[in-house]
Amino acid sequence: MSEPLLANAHTILKDVFGYSSFRPLQEDVITSALDGKDSLVIMPTGGGKSMCFQLPALVQDGACLVISPLISLMRDQVEALKQNGVSSAYLNSSLTAPEQREIEEKFLSGEIKILYVSPEKLLTRDFYNVIRSVTLNLIAIDEAHCISQWGHDFRPEYTQLDFLKKQFPTVPIMALTATADKATRTDILNQLGILHAKTYLASFDRPNLNLTVRAAQGRIESIIGLIKQAPNESGIVYCLSRKSCETVAAKLQANGIDADFYHAGMPADVRNNTQERFIRDDLKVVCATIAFGMGIDKSNVRWVIHYNLPKNLESYYQEIGRAGRDGLDSKTLLFFSYADVVQLKQFMEDSPQKALLEAKLQRMQQFAEATTCRRRVLLSYFGEQMERDCGNCDVCRNPPEFMDGTILAQKALSACARTREQVGMRMLIDILRGSHRQEIVQLGYHEIKTYGAGRDHSYFEWQHFIGQFLNLGLFEIAFDNHNILRITETGKKALTGSIPVQITKPESEIERKERMKAP
């Protein structure tokens, strides 16, 4: 029944939007809407979600209602549609009451094919009366993850959208999002009352992006080395704080690199200028907070570096996704440190969503510490299973070697126990390496039995070992108590030798120095 309409959709795709073919899944999703079926569409950002509801809206009689929580996004989409000659408008709190009334009149008279509306506006009684008097051919719910407490951008108003299916049972609902974790997905279907909806999951894979993770020690030197290998390429260094954007940019500049910084604390005109220069290729490197990149369409970003650990895999995916939009090989590099985990946890401390945020951070950390193909870890988070290792991540290219870490673990655990679990990672390493630091002597730690028992390994190597022990759950960090290390039940077993400890080998000093020179 949808065939002639679908043929028409092809024509409109060409004539109105100027595209010759559909992207993966677009045609399936459009067909389902034309058949009057509800759907859940999961596509990465930039995947082409809008077309999925715009085309069914245009080939059928009636109008499409799009619920969207982001005012700026609505405005952009409406502008773009108008430029293509599609009659479209938006309704939200940025408009005056008379402006809103004018648009409602047009909507009622059938002049508007696609109307964007904020959830707040949608939930008003007046507006309900408007949509009741219009023939709707589709209701699209953009950023549908906002409905879920499990999503990363929960909006309470979104939980009231269940009235749509109840009041308009024959109008198909299309929920769209770029967030695909299972809990969120189920929640979306539940809350919208569309349990029978078909889910369309587009691939999140970006095979041209190389994925690499490294320990954070010496990251500035690494970054400088990397940039100097290809000084004409564009790249972004993402930093956690505004301050570090500025200091990293300054260090790069001091090394003759064409770099600048970008964060939300700068005056808008300076910020826009930086962004413009970057887009025009007048500036090669931007050191930025996550504020940078929203809505930037620059295709030749050749690399993205994370100076700090992102707070979850959604953010990480989004940020590395700004590299290689042209499909050419591009590098992504994430620097990992426990210090970042500690800091991010502190930010989450007072959030009502603390447990959820911490669980997401933990998945991020697991990715950073993975000893299997990273792309598999990443894509499985987005609900996608790969059948093969990718061959384009650091683990695939350089699989870690394993070693027996039982004795090392016992030394560390024993030293920790002998301080009565009162020290953090740095102090523990200093004790193991027999440091003469004044604090150690003052606290009497130079007298414990394991003092100096690990002096045959460098500080860096010990950091690697203890990281692995944390990973294996032998220690845990007391985030609520100066980040001191505590021995877990598993740790106790390792200490008494009842379980073996298998860890990956650390980089050798030579490898490390090589890396600093030329990553």
Ligand code: ADP
């Ligand atoms: P999303 O909402 O999934 O982030 P958009 O709907 O904004 O993505 O689409 C991203 C870009 O892809 C837009 O510039 C859009 O015009 C373009 N696009 C969408 N569908 C197609 C297509 N079939 N062929 C070519 N370009 C497309």
Ligand code: ZN
């Ligand atoms: Zn891989």
